[in-house]
Amino acid sequence: MAYAISDMNSNNDHSPAPVAAPLELVCPAGSLPALKAAIDNGADCVYLGFRDATNARNFAGLNFDEAAITNGIRYAHDRGRKVFVALNTYPQAANPQAWCLAIDRAAQSGVDAVILADPGMMAYAAKRYPELRLHLSVQGSATNYEALNFYHEHFGIVRAVLPRVLSLTQVEQVLEKTPIEIEVFGFGSLCVMVEGRCALSSYVTGEAPNTNGVCSPPKAVRWQETPQGRESRLNGVLIDRYAAGENAGYPTLCKGRFDVGDEENYYAIEEPTSLNTLALLPQLMKMGVRAIKIEGRQRSPAYVAQVTKVWREAIDNCRENPHRYSAKPVWMTDLDKVAEGQQHTLGAYHRPWK
Amino acid sequence: MKLALGPLLYYWPRDAVLRFYEAIAKTPVDIVYLGETVCSRRRELRLADWLNVAATLKEAGKEVVLSTQVLIESGSDVTTLHKIAEMSVHGDFMVEANDMGAVHCLEGKVPFVAGPHLNIYNLPTLQWMAALGIKRWVIPMEMGRDDLKLLQAGRPAGLETEVFAYGRMPLAFSARCFTARHYNLPKDDCQFRCIDHADGLQMRTREGEEFLVLNGIQTQSARVYNLLPEMDAMREIGVDVVRISPQSQHTPEIIDLFHQVMSNKNSAEAAMQTLTPLMPEQACNGYWYGKPGLELCGDTTLQRVAQTQ
Numbered sequence: 226m227a228y229a230i231s232d233m234n235s236n237n238d239h240s241p242a243p244v245a246a247p248l249e250l251v252c253p254a255g256s257l258p259a260l261k262a263a264i265d266n267g268a269d270c271v272y273l274g275f276r277d278a279t280n281a282r283n284f285a286g287l288n289f290d291e292a293a294i295t296n297g298i299r300y301a302h303d304r305g306r307k308v309f310v311a312l313n314t315y316p317q318a319a320n321p322q323a324w325c326l327a328i329d330r331a332a333q334s335g336v337d338a339v340i341l342a343d344p345g346m347m348a349y350a351a352k353r354y355p356e357l358r359l360h361l362s363v364q365g366s367a368t369n370y371e372a373l374n375f376y377h378e379h380f381g382i383v384r385a386v387l388p389r390v391l392s393l394t395q396v397e398q399v400l401e402k403t404p405i406e407i408e409v410f411g412f413g414s415l416c417v418m419v420e421g422r423c424a425l426s427s428y429v430t431g432e433a434p435n436t437n438g439v440c441s442p443p444k445a446v447r448w449q450e451t452p453q454g455r456e457s458r459l460n461g462v463l464i465d466r467y468a469a470g471e472n473a474g475y476p477t478l479c480k481g482r483f484d485v486g487d488e489e490n491y492y493a494i495e496e497p498t499s500l501n502t503l504a505l506l507p508q509l510m511k512m513g514v515r516a517i518k519i520e521g522r523q524r525s526p527a528y529v530a531q532v533t534k535v536w537r538e539a540i541d542n543c544r545e546n547p548h549r550y551s552a553k554p555v556w557m558t559d560l561d562k563v564a565e566g567q568q569h570t571l572g573a574y575h576r577p578w579k
Numbered sequence: 580m581k582l583a584l585g586p587l588l589y590y591w592p593r594d595a596v597l598r599f600y601e602a603i604a605k606t607p608v609d610i611v612y613l614g615e616t617v618c619s620r621r622r623e624l625r626l627a628d629w630l631n632v633a634a635t636l637k638e639a640g641k642e643v644v645l646s647t648q649v650l651i652e653s654g655s656d657v658t659t660l661h662k663i664a665e666m667s668v669h670g671d672f673m674v675e676a677n678d679m680g681a682v683h684c685l686e687g688k689v690p691f692v693a694g695p696h697l698n699i700y701n702l703p704t705l706q707w708m709a710a711l712g713i714k715r716w717v718i719p720m721e722m723g724r725d726d727l728k729l730l731q732a733g734r735p736a737g738l739e740t741e742v743f744a745y746g747r748m749p750l751a752f753s754a755r756c757f758t759a760r761h762y763n764l765p766k767d768d769c770q771f772r773c774i775d776h777a778d779g780l781q782m783r784t785r786e787g788e789e790f791l792v793l794n795g796i797q798t799q800s801a802r803v804y805n806l807l808p809e810m811d812a813m814r815e816i817g818v819d820v821v822r823i824s825p826q827s828q829h830t831p832e833i834i835d836l837f838h839q840v841m842s843n844k845n846s847a848e849a850a851m852q853t854l855t856p857l858m859p860e861q862a863c864n865g866y867w868y869g870k871p872g873l874e875l876c877g878d879t880t881l882q883r884v885a886q887t888q
Contacts, residue, residue: 315700318726345703366698369651371660371680378683390754391652398654418798419650422696423751425791427721428800428872431865435698436721460871463784479751484783485761485793493782493793494757573754579766 248510248517250540251309251408252533255287255522260297260308262530267537270307272340273297274438274522279327280311281364282522283438294334307337311522313362314438315343325349332357340386341365342421342435347380361385363410364434366421370402377405384408386518388420389500393574397512406515411502412532413520414565415572417479417495425478430460441477448473457481474566497566503536503552505574506543528563535559580814580841582834583610583741585824586646586675588749588794590773593623599825600632604639606831607838610820611636612675614646614663618756618795619656620769626662633672646675649696650752650796660684667691673714686711695719695743696752700726702733715739715820720748720804723869724812731817739819744806745833746824747779747792747799747859748872757793777827778859789860802863802873807854808847809867810840829857 252268254260263271274280276288289297294310301308310331316324324343328350331339338358341347342365350359363386367373376382384406387396400407418425420434427433430445445460455467457476464481467473474480474497483493500520502509509517517540519532535556543550561567572578584603587596603611613629613636615621624632633643645663648656657680664684667674676682677694685691695717699705705716718727720743731740758780759769773780779792779799789801806813806821813821821841823833836854839845855862865874 315698316703318701318722318729321701321703343698343701343704345701345705345707348707349703365679367679369657369678369680371657371683372651372678375679375683375686390650392754395652395654417755418751418753421698422649424719424721424748424872425751425798427866428748428750431869431871433721435719436700462788462790462873463786466785482785483790484785484787485780488761490785493761494753494798495755576767577765579755 248540248544249307249408249515250533250536251516251518252529252536253413253519253522253524254289254297254529255282255284255524256526257289257293257297257300258526259522259524259529261300262526263533264301264304264306266530266533268306268533270309270337270516271297271301272309272311272518272522274311274313275327275330277323277327278314278317278438279324281313281362281434281438282311283314284443284523287523291330298335302335309338309340309360310334310336311340311362312346313340313342313364315364315435316346317436321345328354338384344376344379347376347382351380358383360408361405362421363388364421366419368419370399373399373403373405377403384515386410389416390419390573392576392579393505393508393512396509396514396574400513407513408516408518409502409509409514410500411517411519411536412560413499414477415495415498415500415570429462429478441475446476472567480566496568499560499564499566499569500572501557501560501564501569502571502574503539503556503560505571506539506552507547507550510543510547524563531559531563580810580818581609581820582607582837582841583820583822584608584612584830584834585743585746585822586612586614586616587825588617588797588799589777589779589825589827590618590621590623590771590795591777591827592774593628595777595827596624597632599830600636602831603834604636604641606834608641608823608834610642610644612644612646616646616649616677617752617797618773619648619653619659620766620771621773621795623774626659630671642673644673644675644692646694647677647681649677649694649749650754651678651680652754664688675717682708682711688712690714692741693717696749702730705730705738706733706735709735709738713738715741717741717743717822720750721866721872724809724816724867725869727818728816740817741820741822742806742813742818743804744809744813744821744823745837746804746826747801748804748824749794749797749799750791750872751798753796753798756796757798758795761793800863800872801860803858803860804866804872805854805858805862805864806867807837807840807851809864810837810847826859828859833857 249269252263254271254273342362464476675692693716779794792799868876
């Protein structure tokens with residue numbers, strides 16, 4: 226594991242290299258089996274949500290009730306790993322108390338941190354549970370050091386997950402000017418829009434990440450066989466149409482094919498693809514990124530196991546030999562198998578993507 | 580109630596922008612938001628130019644607010660933010676903060692406007708933010724009438740509420756430029772193609788439905804949010820400012836129509852009859868009714884007019 230390798234490095238004969246804080250691997254747990262899969266395959270931390278609209282993966286059959294969370298925390302803590310609870314939607318006007326109760330539940334259950342997006346909730350958590358570690362969710366949409374430091378100064382936020390909009394250079398610039406630990410996305414479905422400031426889903430379906438913890442919700446999806454091909458619709462809006470033999474993907478509305486000007490039937494916003502930053506690990510470690518987040522609480526325990534295993538190996542490999550590190554083809558193949566659209570991108574970290 | 584013109588969301592040639600605001604100076608609008616909020620590469624007008632426009636509008640009796648960029652990514656974006664905040668502290672103008680970084684630069688120093696992208700969805704957050712020195716807040720696009728009522732009931736004294744009430748809605752922002760993508764150009768060498776699309780680039784579904792509008796890194800609704808027939812409802816729940824978003828054609832006429840209804844010189848129905856052909860696409864008001872944003876709801880004048888057109 227990473228910690229042991231770190232000790233070995235600092236005890237060798239060469240001039241003492243500065244011992245960087247270990248890079249944590251933070252993995253998704255949409256269910257207790259997924260949590261165990263993540264821990265068994267080497268996750269340092271898992272993140273999960275309650276079974277309601279207080280988290281951004283509010284899907285039927287997902288997430289944790291009281292018994293599952295107690296079990297999950299015990300399973301993780303017995304093995305020296307951490308549990309974060311995502312309470313990262315914005316409390317709605319009619320019932321903000323539900324979100325405060327969720328903070329109470331999380332704090333009392335003994336989790337290692339809560340992941341928040343809403344300033345009102347942060348104020349509540351900081352006042353009521355001064356010992357509770359607060360992380361800023363990607364839904365908090367802080368893309369620059371002024372925004373990060375705002376949350377740090379007011380609420381003592383200790384870690385922030387950066388939205389997937391910054392290039393590597395920009396991530397580094399942010400790291401230089403904030404005392405907050407930085408967590409970045411390493412793998413998973415890619416939001417092309419800056420998280421926390423996208424209302425496309427509510428425009429079409431009435432429900433969105435900020436308000437309801439969902440994007441392009443399943444209940445708004447309709448599949449239809451037509452003479453032109455198989456069609457996917459979201460609340461009646463045609464998102465994509467597939468020719469015979471084409472792989473049909475989930476109709477996330479920004480990943481459909483549309484017409485713009487004279488150009489017809491192209492991915493005007495983004496292809497169905499996954500973010501994969503395995504190739505960037507040495508740079509991310511060197512610049513002082515504190516944690517890598519894997520997306521996918523809506524995915525199966527098998528997905529979590531596969532992705533966690535590859536990333537554990539990659540991180541350990543990179544810590545041991547940062548100069549000789551390269552992403553192994555077998556890792557990439559294994560990850561592409563479970564990737565959205567079976568393909569990957571470096572996303573905004575790689576400037577030409579923009 | 581006051582009438583505001585939101586920041587210009589599109590990229591127009593310099594002369595077109597200057598002519599636009601000359602015309603705006605002559606309209607009955609009370610508040611004008613200025614500045615580039617979408618993309619730092621757009622430089623037909625520099626900060627100094629915006630200040631000149633501001634001076635002209637102030638002379639015409641308008642309140643001028645400078646809006647900050649929504650998505651702040653680079654070091655130079657932050658530098659611009661610092662400059663704007665500094666000028667505001669010196670009393671040059673008030674700022675609309677569109678990102679928490681901007682809030683951080685302004686809080687406790689000078690009153691400011693909390694823009695529509697700060698995600699103020701509930702009363703505890705509104706009250707907490709108000710304590711930082713907010714003079715006015717713009718409700719999120721997604722917020723409906725019923726939720727707004729709840730927030731209005733508990734808002735701190737003296738805090739003004741503004742509602743985005745006309746225009747294509749800015750729904751999302753990205754690191755990627757979709758206009759450049761359409762032309763197969765990298766963002767860093769985008770050749771400023773968005774300047775060719777005065778009202779953005781229409782994106783249609785494969786069955787020809789106008790769906791979204793690509794405006795550089797911003798994505799807008801194709802349909803036009805229109806709360807003109809809701810003027811009385813907005814007044815009733817204590818909305819202080821009604822925002823119109825600029826479009827390349829007819830903005831002064833649209834301001835006039837809103838002003839007529841606001842000052843009871845015209846009925847909403849008659850004003851809607853005149854307004855409907857001035858809209859670039861059909862109307863929607865779903866968010867106001869707690870429904871999907873693209874829907875047209877309620878037994879409203881809007882619907883009746885839409886049916887007769």
